[in-house]
Amino acid sequence: MIDRQLLDLDALDHELTDTANVTPILQRALREADDTLSARFLDGEPAFKLVPLRAAVMDAVVTRAWAICLGEFADSACLAAVGGYGRGELHPGSDTDLMIIIPTPLPEALEARLSDLVTRLWDIGIEVGHSVRSVDDCVFQAKRDITVATNLMESRRLAGNASLFHAMEEATSPYQLWSGPDFFEAKWAEQQKRHERYHDTAYNLEPNLKESPGGLRDIHMIGWVAKRHFNAGALSDLVDLGFLSESEYEELIQGQHFLWDIRFALHGLAGRREDRLLFDYQADLARQFGYKDTEHTLAVEQFMQRYYRMIKRLSRLNEMLLQLYQETILYTELDEKPQLLNKRFQIKRGFIEVTHRNVFQRYPFAMLELFLLMQQHPEIRGIRAATIRLLREHRGLINNAFRRDLRARSLFMEIFRQPAGITHALRRMHSHGILGRYIPAFAAITGRMQYDLFHVYTVDTHTLMVVSNLRRLSVPEHRDEFPLLSEIHSRLPKPELLYLAALFHDIAKGRGGDHSELGAEDAYAFCLQHGLSRYDCRFVAWLVRKHLLMSMTAQRRDISDPGVINEFAGEVGDRKHLDYLYLLTVADIRATDAKLWNNWRKSLLQELYRRTTQALRRGLGQPIDQDELVAEAQHRARELLRHKGLHHMTVRSIWRHFTPDYFLRYTAAEVAWHTEAIHAAGDAAHAPLVLVEPEAARGGIEVFIYTRDRGNIFALAVSALDQLSLDILDARIITTDNGYTLDSFLVHPPAGGDDPADSAATIRETLLAYLEDPQTLPEPATGTTPRRLRHFNTMTQVDFSDDTRNERTAMELIAGDQPGLLAQVSYTLARYGVRVQNAKIATLGERAEDVFFITDDANGPLDSATRQRLRSELLSAFDDDSDIMRRGDGV
Template identity: 35%
Template sequence: MPNIAPTVIDKTQYQTGRQTLLNQFVQHKHPTRAVRPLIRDLTALTDCCVQSAWGACFNHQSEDIRQAAALIAVGGYGRAELLPNSDIDLLILIKTDALSSEQRQQLSNAIEQWVSLLWDMGLTLSHSVRTIDEGIADALEDLSIQTSILEARYLAGDTKIHHTFYAAFKRHFDLPVFWREKIAEMRQRHAKFDDTPYSLEPNCKESPGGLRDIHLMMWLAKAAGIGQCWQDLHHNNWLTASQLRLLVRSENQLLAIRAHLHILSKRMENRVLFDLQTPLAHAFGLYETVGKRAGERLMQRYYLAARAIYQQFTLFIQKFELFLAPPSAQHIAHKIKGFPDFVEVDHVLDVVRNDAFIRKPHLLIDVFYVYGQVTGLTGFSPKLWDAILQARNLITPEFRRKPEHRAKFIRLLKMKNGITHAIRLMHQTGVLGRYIPPFRRIIGQMQHDLFHIYTVDQHILTVVRNLRRFTLQEHLHSHPLANQVMAEFNQPWLLYIAGLFHDIAKGRGGDHSDLGAIEVARFAKQHALTKKQTALVVLLVKEHLTMSNFAQKEDLSDVETIRRFAAKIKTIEHLQALYLLTVADIRGTSPKVWNAWKDKLLADLYQLTLRELSGQTQAPTNMLRERQEQALELLPSTLTTQAQNLWHRFDTEYFMHHDAETIAWHAEHIIPELTGTQTTIVASQPFNGAHSLHVMIYTADVPDLFARLCSFFQQRQLSIFDAQIYTSGYGTALDTFQVLLPDTHIADTQYVTQLNLDLKELLIKAPTLRVPNLGRLTARSRNFPIVPRVNLVATDKGEYVLKLAATDRHGVLYSIAYILKQMNIRLRSARIVTLGERLEDVFVLTSDELSNPSVAAQLEAELIRVCTIS
C-alpha cells in the first residue's frame, strides 16, 4: 500500500493553488506552450487533494477495509487531461465479499466522508462505487464506461483490486465491437455539427476536428495495443515525424483555447461562442488589424488546427480499418489505364510507390484528375494520403510556372465527372492552397456579413459544387432555370474558375470584388486563357454581387433599370454566366438565405435582360398580359371573368413583383370574399416547409396599415424575411409577407386558420398602436454589427425612395413603420429583404413634408437611431 500523508489539503490551499496556476496560464504570452504545464499541474494538485483525503479517511481503518477498495481516475481525469472547470471522474472499486456487515458499513461511511471532504474543498466530482463484477457488467452494456476504463489511472487503495478489475476488463473487451460502436457514435457526433470543422461557433471538443477526434484516435490505439501516446504511434509507424509535430501542435492549440474558454466563461464551456471570440483572441495576444477583427484571427488559427486534426483523424481511421481487416481479405490492385503510378484497391485510389510524387511532382495534379475520371472510387488510401502530405511542399513557384502543370490544372477543371470531389480533396490535402496561393490566405477566414454561415474557403467550395450541380440532370428539380441556362453555356469550367476566385480576396481590406478581379486576371494570363475567356472570368469576379443587388434592390418593372443592368453585362454569354454564378453564390451562403422569392427575382431579371440584349425588349403591358395569361391557366375557368375584373385594379408593378402562381393564389382567395371596397381578406399557406408561411392581406389602405401588420407579426414572434407591400390606385393594399414561425410552432391547419382569424380581427378593430420595443440581438449581431445606411432620394413621380441597410433584430421593422406613421409619411410600396441577420429594405414613400430638408434629415436620423446597435 502506498504511503499517503494523512494531512488533508484544505479548501483555501486548494483554491489558492488552483488560482495561482490559472493566473500563471492567463499571464503567459504563449498559451499553446503553457497549456500542457497547466494541465499537468492541475492534475497533480487534484491528485494530491483526492489522495490526501483518501488517506485521511482510510489510513486509520483496519487492514481488511483498506484492502477492500481502490480509487481509480477515469475519463479526462484518468488520462491526466484536467482543464480548469472539467469534471473529476472517479471510479471506486470495492470488494466486500470477505467483510462483515459492520465492516461494510464502515467502508461505506469512509467513502461518504471522503466525498464530503472533496466537495467541501470545492472539487466537482462525478463518481461511482462498483464491485468488480458490477463494473464489468456496466462496461459491457455502456460504451462510454468502456471508453472511460481504457483511460483508467490508479490513484489510491488496494492495487490488487485495480489489477484484477483491469485484467477482467481486458478478457471481456471486444475490439471489433468497440470499433464499430465508436465509429457509429463518431458519425452521429459529426452529423450533429454538419460534418464540418468550419462552423462559425464550433465546439472545440465535439465538432469534427475537435479534441474528441484526438481522444478517439488514442482510445483505439490503446484498445488495439498500438500505443499509449503519440510518440508510440510514431515509433510504430502510424505517424510520420511531420505528422506527429503537426498533430501535437494542433492539439495544444485546441487545448489552450478550451482552457481559456473555461476561464473566461467560469464554467465548463467548450463552444467558441461569438461573445467569447474577441476576449479569447486577446488572451492569445491577437488584436484587430486592417481588414481583420481579433476574433477572426483567432478563429483562423482554430480552423487550421481543426483541419489538421480532422485530416490526421481521417487518415488514422482508414489505417485502423485496414489494421482490423481479416488476414484472408483480398486486396486486389487494378491498374488504371494511362496512369501506371496509380492503382485501385477495394474502391480506393492507391499509389504504387511511396516516393511517386517525389520522383514525378506533376502527379500531384494528376492524382485528382484520376480520382475524378475513375468511377466508383470512394477516397484515397492511407498510403496515398501519406505520400501526398509528404510531397505537397514540392508545389513551389517553379512548379506553378511550368506550362505542363498549368495545362493539367485546366484539364482537371474540364473533367466531365468528379470535379466537386476532386476539388474538395485538393483542399483537404492542402494542394489547392499551394497551387493557388491566394486561396491559402482565406482558409479558415470568417465572414461577418451576418448571412454567410461558412468560412470563405468552405463557401467557395460550396459555390463550385452548386455550379457543378447545374450540369447534372438529378438536380434539375431543384433549379430548373439554372440547369437550362447551364445547358446553353458551353464552357462551365470558366464558371468554376470564377467560383474559386469570386471571394478569394476577402479579409484583406478594400473591395474584395476588385481585388479578386486582379487575382483572377493574373491566373487567366498564367494559364493561357484567351482574351474573351479572361474578360468573362474577370467580369464575373468583379460583378459577382451586381445581379443580386439589382434583383433585390431595384425596380424590375422599370425599363431603365433593365437597360442599366444590360449595359453593365453587355453580352448574352456574360448574362448567362453571371446568372449561374449568382444563384450558386446565394445558395452557398446559408440554407436560410435562398428561397423561392429570390429565385423568382433573379429569374425575372435574367429573362428581362435576355430580351433586352436580344433586341426583343418586351413592353410592360405585354409582360403584364403574359403574367395574367399564365395565372389564368392556374385558376378554375369559372373565375376567369372575375379575375380579369380584379386585375384591372392593379398596375404593372404588381404583376412584375409576383409570379403567376402567387397572382393566381391571390385571386383564388380574394374573389370569393370580394363584396366591397372595404373587405378585409387574409390568407396563408405553408412556404418552404412547416416552419414558414406565405401570408397575404387584401384590405383598404390606411396610413398605419404597414405598422399594424409589423406589430402583429412581432407580437406573434413571427420573423419577416421577405415582403412585398403594394398599394393600388383604387385605395386598396395587397401585401404579401413571408414569415418564419417560432421553433415551437408548425404551420398546420389549426395554426394557420387561427392566425388568419386573429390578423383579420386586428385589421378590422384597428386598436391603438403600441410603442415599439426592440428585441435582443443575437450573439452574432452583437459581435459583427452593421453600420446602418439610410438613403432617401426623390423621384420624378413626386415620390421618395428610401433604401435602408442595417442589422436585423426582432421589432426593428415595426419600429421603422412606427416612425413613418408618427411623421405622417405614407408607404406606397416596399420590398423587405432579410439576408440572414441583415436587412436590406426599399420603401416608396409619399409625403408633402419630405420636400423639406429638415424633415428628410429628421427621418434619416430617427431611422439611424433605431437601427444602431447599442
C-alpha cells in the first residue's frame, strides 16, 4: 500500500482524465514521490523501507502509462517487471527493467502502441531497460543465457494478459530448462567469473558495492538458487529449510540493509545510477552516515572500514551457503565413507569435517588444528559447510586462556613452519574469523583502509598478499620470476621468521605513533609467547621496525654515494639481516599496488643490495673508498670501449674533464654508451647531443643530454619531457670541469602511449627544439587534474638539509601530485639560479615525494635566505587551504 503523502492514487487518476497532459502529470507525480523518498531518507528512514515504496510508486506510474497507451489492446500483451524491479526493489537511480510478452503473430496496431509506451516512459523521466519477447523468444533466450533465465525467474506481472505471463513461467520453469543442479552450477561459475573480473577482492580503492565479492550480487545469488531449486519465496525461508540459523539470517539481512542504505545515498549524491564507491562520494557518504574525524583516523576511513568488514561477513555467509547448496544439490546422492584423519577430523567427499559436533567445545585448539591438517593434506578441497558453521559458533572460545594454551601456540607456529600451504592457511583462518580472534591486533586492521591512492588494498588484505609474495619465492615452478630473490630465499635458515615479520609489519597502522615501532613491540611479544629464542624475537622485531628502511634508502637517497651505502650497511649490520630485509621490502612493495613494482624499482633495490653486500663483505670497519669505486668503473668502461675500437688516449681525452661523481653515478655500460656517442659527435660545443635508449636496463626510456652548461638546462629538459606527458623517475645531472653538463633522465611513457621505440625520435626532436635557445625558459604548462587526484589534499612540505659530504643542499618536496608539478619546480629553481645536481622522483598515489640535491650557481650549498625564498614560493605554488591533513605511513 502506497502512503497517500507519497502518492495519492485517487487524485492521480482524477488528474489523468485530462488525457492531453498525461506525460507531465505522471512526470510530476514521480518527481514529487522521489523528492519525498529522498527527504525521508535524509531524515533517517532506512532504505529497506523506502526501496519497496519506490517500486510501488513505479508500479503505479508504469501501469497507468500502460493502460493509457495501449487502450483497448491492454490485455493483448503482458507487462512484467524483471531484475531488481521484479523483486520489488528500486533505488533512486536504478533502471526500471521491463519485459513485454507479446502474442504471435504481433498485430501492427499493438506494435505501434507498444512503441508509444516506451517513448512515453522515457518522456516521463523513467530510465527504462526493456525487452519485447514472445513466449518462444523467452524460452530461446533463457536456454542460451543464464542471466536471461534468472531475470525471467524474478519477473513479476504488472498489467496485461495473465495467460501470457503464466505460459512464460511454465515454459521457463526448472521442469523445462535449467534444472536446479544445472542452474546452481551455472550461477556459481558466473559468480566466480564476476569475482575475478573485480580482481577477486572487494578491497579495491573504489569498490563496486553491487558486483564485488560480498556485495549485493552475492546476496542475490543466494536468493536465486533458493528460489530455483527449493522454491523459496524469500530469504527467510532458508531458516525453515535449515540452511540458515536465525542469527545468520539476521546477519545476512543486516548486511543487505546496510548496503541498501549506502546505495540509496550513493544514487542521491550522484544524481543517477552509481554502484561504485568512487572517491568523489566516499567523504560525503561518511559525513552523511555520521562519521567524524578523530586524531588518528579520518571519518571516511572509519566509514570504509565498516563497509569492508560488512562485505567480509557477507562473503563468509555466501561461501558457507553455496557450499551447503552444493552438498544438497549436487552431492546428495553420493554416499562416501569418511576418511579418518584423527579422532577430531575426517575427510568426506573431499572436504574436511569434524567427527562430531562437540569437537570445538571439548578441544578448542582444534580450531587451529583444522587449518594445519588442510596444509598437510593438499587433496582436501575445503571445509564442510556444517563445520564452517561450528567454527562460527565456537570462535568466541578463542580468548586469553586459549592464547596461553601451549597446544594452540604450538599449532600456530607449526602452520608457519610447514613447507607448503601457509598462505592458504592464513587466508582461510582470516576468512572464517579465526586469525583476528587469535591475534586481536590483526582484527583491528581488518577492513582498515587508508584514504589515499598509494595503498590499493585494506591493511589485512595487503598483509596476507605480502606473505603470499614471500611464499611464492620458495616455489620451484616460480623461480624464473625473480631468480635472485628465489636464490636468496632458498638459503634462509628460518623462513618462518620472515613470514612472521610480514604478518606484523603493518599490524599497528591506525593506532597513532610510528606503526613500525609499535608493530615491532607486538611482534617481539608474540614471538616470545610462542617459544622463539630471544635472538629470533629480536630479529623479527627488527625486520618489522626497519621494514621501510631499504625502500626509503633506495628511492629517496643517492645510492651512488659511498657514504650512503656505508651508512645503510651499518644499519643492516650483516648479510642475514640484509637478505631478509631485501625479500620483505620487495614483497611489501608488490603487495601495496601492482603498478608500483617496475624495472626501475627493481633495479634500484637490486643495486642497493649489491652495493651493500660488497660493503658488508669488506667489513664495516673498512668502508668503501670513493677512489676505488671510480677506478673500478673506469677500468670496466675502458674494456667495453676497447672492444668498440676506441683508443685509450681518445677515451682519456673525453674523460679528462669528468668529475668522480660521474663515474660513481653511472654504470660501466652507461659510461661506454655516453663516451662512444660523444666521440662520434665530435665537437659538441656547436649543438647539444641527445641520446635516447627506448629500453633501458633500469626500466623505462633513458634520455642523455650532453651540452654546454647553462643554469636552466634542467628546467628546459623537464619542460620538454613534461610536454610529451612523460613521467620522470630519476634525474642525474653532472657538470664537467670545462663547462659542459651531462644530464640523464629515466622516463616512463603514459599508459597506452606510443611504443617506446617509436617515441624515441619524438623525444630527441622535442628536447633539441627546447635546447636550441637555452636563454628562453617557457612557463610550465598546466593540465587538467585527473578525477582521482582531485579528491585528495596533500599538505605541501618543503624541507632543506645539508649534504656536507658532497657540499650541496638536499631539498625534499612533498606535495599533491598534479600535472606539470616537476616542470613548475624546475622553473622555480632556475629563476633563483639554483642548479640541480641529482633528483629522486617518486609519485606515491596522490602524493609526489621528490628529493632534489641542489647547489647555487657557484656549485656550493644554498644559503638560508635562498632556502627561505624557495620554500615560500613552492608552498604558495602547491599548497591549498584544505582542512584534510594526510599522514604519510609509507609502504
